[in-house]
Amino acid sequence: xxxxxxxxxxxxxxxxxxxxxxxxxxxxxxxxxxxxxxxxxxxxxxxxxxxxxxxxxxxxxxxxxxxxxxxxxxxxxxxxxxxxxxxxxxxxxxxxxxxxxxxxxxxxxxxxxxxxxxxxxxxxxxxxxxxxxxxxxxxxxxxxxxxxxxxxxxxxxxxxxxxxxxxxxxxxxxxxxxxxxxxxxxxxxxxxxxxxxxxxxx
Numbered sequence: 639x640x641x642x643x644x645x646x647x648x649x650x651x652x653x654x655x656x657x658x659x660x661x662x663x664x665x666x667x668x669x670x671x672x673x674x675x676x677x678x679x680x681x682x683x684x685x686x687x688x689x690x691x692x693x694x695x696x697x698x699x700x701x702x703x704x705x706x707x708x709x710x711x712x713x714x715x716x717x718x719x720x721x722x723x724x725x726x727x728x729x730x731x732x733x734x735x736x737x738x739x740x741x742x743x744x745x746x747x748x749x750x751x752x753x754x755x756x757x758x759x760x761x762x763x764x765x766x767x768x769x770x771x772x773x774x775x776x777x778x779x780x781x782x783x784x785x786x787x788x789x790x791x792x793x794x795x796x797x798x799x800x801x802x803x804x805x806x807x808x809x810x811x812x813x814x815x816x817x818x819x820x821x822x823x824x825x826x827x828x829x830x831x832x833x834x835x836x837x838x839x840x
Contacts, residue, residue, distance in 0.1 A: 680777070718730045797813065
C-alpha cells in the first residue's frame with residue numbers, strides 16, 4: 639500500500655475537520671497604516687481580542703494614513719506606540735522601517751503593494767527589514783488581497799496533527815498549497831479557515 643503524501647494527509651485532515659468549504663479569505667485592509675501595523679504587530683498577539691480593535695481605532699484616528707505617504711507623514715509627528723497602545727519598540731521599529739522601504743520604492747496604495755509583491759526582488763528587499771521574515775511577507779500579501787499561505791504556529795500545529803512531518807517554512811507552505819489544489823480551494827481561503835479553526839477564532 640502506497641503511503642500518502644504530506645499534501646494528501648493534510649487534505650484529508652482538512653476535510654475531516656473543516657468540511658468541504660467554501661473557505662473565504664480574510665478581507666484584509668485598504669488602509670495602508672493598518673496593513674503595515676497588522677504585519678508588524680501580529681506576531682505572538684491575540685489577534686481578535688488585542689490587535690484588531692487597535693487597527694480599527696487607528697483607521698478611525700488616522701484617516702489620512704490610508705496611503706503609505708499619509709502614514710509616513712503621521713509617523714513623522716506622532717508616536718506610533720501611543721497610537722497603537724503598544725509599548726513594544728521593536729514592533730514599532732518594524733512598522734517604521736517597512737514604511738520607509740515602501741515609500742522609497744514608490745508604493746503608496748493597497749493595489750500598488752499587491753502588484754509590488756509579485757516581484758521576487760521586492761520580496762527580498764522586504765526581508766531586509768528587521769522583524770520581517772518569509773511568513774510576514776506572505777501575511778502582508780493576504781492583507782492586500784493576494785491568495786497566499788502564511789505558515790504560523792497554528793498552521794504548523796494543524797499539519798503536525800495531520801501527520802505531516804516537521805518541514806522548513808517554504809516546504810510546508812508548498813504542502814498547504816498542494817492540499818488547496820487537491821481540494822479545489824484558494825490557498826488564502828484555506829489558510830484562513832485552518833487558522834480560525836486552530837486558533838479558536840471560529
